[in-house]
Amino acid sequence: MNASQVPQIAELEKLCFSDPWSEQSIASELENPLSLWLVAVEAGEVVGYVGSQTVLGETDMMNLAVAPEARRQGTGRALVLALVEALKEKESHSLMLEVRASNIPAQKLYASLGFSQVGRRPKYYSNPREDALILRKEWSV
Numbered sequence: 189m190n191a192s193q194v195p196q197i198a199e200l201e202k203l204c205f206s207d208p209w210s211e212q213s214i215a216s217e218l219e220n221p222l223s224l225w226l227v228a229v230e231a232g233e234v235v236g237y238v239g240s241q242t243v244l245g246e247t248d249m250m251n252l253a254v255a256p257e258a259r260r261q262g263t264g265r266a267l268v269l270a271l272v273e274a275l276k277e278k279e280s281h282s283l284m285l286e287v288r289a290s291n292i293p294a295q296k297l298y299a300s301l302g303f304s305q306v307g308r309r310p311k312y313y314s315n316p317r318e319d320a321l322i323l324r325k326e327w328s329v
Contacts, residue, residue: 189225191218196234197227203326204253206315214239220264224278226270228254228263236269242280245329250283252294264294268301272327279329286320288313 189197194215197199201208217223222243228236236254249271254263272283286309287294303323312320 189218189227190237191215193227193229193234193237194218195278197225197237200234200253200255201251203255207313209251224271224274226267226274228258228267230258236263236267238271240271240275240283242275242278245279245281247275247280247283249283252285264297265301268297272325273302276327276329281329282324282326284322284324286312286322287319289319295321295323298325301325 196209197214198209198211200215217225217239220241224237224242224243224247225237225239234255235258237251238249239251240249242248249268251314252264252267254267261295275283283303284306285298285303287298289308303325305321306324309320309322311317
């Protein structure tokens with residue numbers, strides 16, 4: 189991710205999430221040494237992104253979004269796979285995330301990528317109020 193992509197990412201946040209990150213919050217990730225954000229671009233436009241933070245070899249995936257018109261084309265899968273490869277180079281050994289309990293397509297994607305459910309956060313999400321499933325994937329460094 190670079191600064192010129194931040195406005196497009198913020199717009200995609202608004203389109204994909206009921207509680208989106210602000211443009212300022214996304215831009216601040218550029219200055220955070222713990223953060224790694226990857227962006228998928230087609231014809232000069234951001235069509236997807238994944239954001240993460242790593243502390244002591246463990247990474248939290250904070251955001252994954254793909255534009256509605258670009259879904260079901262492998263963009264989300266490619267972003268997660270690229271993130272895992274980049275994290276291996278940074279000596280991270282795991283990736284965790286929360287996903288809405290009702291988001292079956294995302295759960296299927298994560299399961300196909302080797303994530304396992306390790307917990308549940310009751311009423312984690314708002315707008316609408318919903319539980320989050322905690323998923324984790326580990327690998328050797």
